[in-house]
Structures are given as C-alpha cells and as structure tokens.
Amino acid sequence: MSRKIITITRQYGSGGREIGEQLAQKLGIEFYDNKLLDLAAENSGIHKNHFRDNDEKRTNSFLYLLSTTYGQGGIPFDDTLFFAQLNTIQKIASEQDCVIIGRCADYALRDFTGVINLFVSAPFECRVKRAIEVYGIEEKHAENYVKRIDKQRTSYYNYYTDKRWGQPQNYQLCLDSSVLGIDGSVKLAEDFIKMYYKD
C-alpha cells in the first residue's frame, strides 16, 4: 500500500479545514494546518510568529520587500518563509501519511507519486454565513473579509507556483461542501481516497 498523502486547497469559509481534520481522523493519519507553520519555524530557526503573520499571503509593499531581506543571499523574507514551508511539507510527506491544508502543498508535492489533491469550495453566500457563525467575523465586514482572504490565497498561490489557484486540472477531486455538508463531504472524500488507495 502506498503512502496516503492528501492536500486540501480551500476557499475561505468552505469548511475545507474541518473536512481535512475529520478526514485525517477517519483515516488515522496526521493532520497539518497551523502545526505546519510551527514545524517550519522549528526546522528553519525563524520565529513562528513570522510564519503566522505572513501565512498564505504576500506582502505587496515595495518598501517592505526592500527592507526585509533575510541575509540568505538577499532573498526576500516572503520567499524565505515560503521555501522553509515547502521544505517542511516535503519532509513531512516523505516520512508519514498525512492531510495538509493549504500552503501550496499540492505544488510542493508535485513530484511525489500517489498524492491526492482536493479542492473544497462553496457558494459565496454560504461562506459568508460560515465566516460569521463559525469564525465570528462581524456581519458588516464578513463579505469583504471573505473576498480579501480568497484574493490573498489566490495571489499567494499564483505567485509561487506555475499553476492557477482553483483550476480543476490541479486537483483530483473538487467538492462544493454546501451540497452534502461537512459530514457528507468527508464521507465522499473518504470513499474517493479509499477507492484510490484500494484500502
């Protein structure tokens, strides 16, 4: 049986993180979301706050880019963080079965065999509702907040990879989580993964 490696790319508020967490539990394998950032910090020696503050977003300020080279051959700090994460993702996937949320993991593992890349979406209005009810975003800011995070993730992914975020050809399965709900989506993704790995 080959190693089970599952990456999940998710629109903000689609419940992709929860689906990934439940999926990892059901499959009895490791789950990496923020834990990945701490591990990248540990591996690279860069403080974990830098990873959290810059998580899945690019700094667009030119002055910031000028001021934050990290002493590693003049590489912008954003890039240093990205490559530290990329190395950590590759290390994890070399050692264990896992579910990894976001952070261009599908790209980081593009040369690994047997990786399943999932994309979780949901209609905009469902994601706004979830942002308010589950993540506690203030109602008056929720629509803009959802749009902003989507834009950040898209821009981050498109900058660091040679692919476009959210194109079906990058994923083996794309799911609208509003159709079956979180539990139903977990069930379908589990069926897909078990059929693939013939488990």
Add this chain to the structure above:
Amino acid sequence: MSRKIITITRQYGSGGREIGEQLAQKLGIEFYDNKLLDLAAENSGIHKNHFRDNDEKRTNSFLYLLSTTYGQGGIPFDDTLFFAQLNTIQKIASEQDCVIIGRCADYALRDFTGVINLFVSAPFECRVKRAIEVYGIEEKHAENYVKRIDKQRTSYYNYYTDKRWGQPQNYQLCLDSSVLGIDGSVKLAEDFIKMYYKD
C-alpha cells in the same frame, strides 16, 4: 423526492460521456447526448444536420454570420440553434429525471432547483491516449485535435453564458476520471448523487 437532474461538462477525451451514460443506467433515468440535438431539431423544425454540424462550437467567420441569419428577427443562425437547444434542455428537465451531456446544460438549468452539475477532467496525456484508442483519432493529429475541441467547447460556453467554462464554482463535483477510471468515477458520482437526493 425531488427530480434528479444531472448535467455533465467534460474535457474532450476525459470519458465524461461514458460516465454520464453509465450513471444514467445505474440511476434508471434518461440519458441525453446527441439525442438532445435530434429533439431540439424536432422541437424547432430546423433540420438535425444543422445541430450536428454546429454542435458545441461557434462559427467565427464574419461572412458566415452575415450570410446566415435565419429569418427569425435577424438572429444569427448560431444563436437560433443555441436557444433551440436551451429550450429543449429546459423542457426535458421539466418533465423527467435525466443526465445531460454538455451543451451548456448547467447554464440552461441555472434557475432550476436540485440540479447537480458535474465536471469531468483528466490529464492531457490521458485524453490524447483515449482520443486515439477509443475515438480512433490518428495518432499524429491527436494532440492538436484534443486541444481544438477543448478550445471550441470553452469558447462556446464562455460566449453563451455569464460564466467561465471549467471553473469549480460552477459545479458541485469535479472529478479527474484518470484517478478511479470510468467505473470508479461512476461509483463515486453515484454515491454523491444518492447522498444529495437522499435516495
């Protein structure tokens, strides 16, 4: 139990048509691929060859467009065919459970409730292989042929709808058919549909 209406958008050579045909058999519901064109011909009084010759592609020739208004208020013939198909798709879906392949059916049925829109893709090299082995396309022309049909379908969809072809947010489920094969993909789509319709 609500009506089961499933539309399938497919990359050329992905096996989306076969998946749809098997799915319709398993669900015991009607299957519409080329049959839709004949029905649109019957409903509109336009000869079926026109529908077949212009199936899912736009005529780009300016002279053609100038020369082929059809006497229905000066509407270009392409548009007349499109709207005849659209009406037929809506008529079918009002009357029976069905699986409909391509022809912007997801767009035609955008105001219907309970419609499941599937997108079937596969890596380019798998689709070229299928084009040669299953559809008998000459090997030396196969790559260009696959690219051309994809381009035609994309252009047709993007012209007639307010959406972009192949964006995950247009579909409830997107499947790479090369992962589970045709039979596995049918099984997964069937599970998804049965969970959704609570059947």
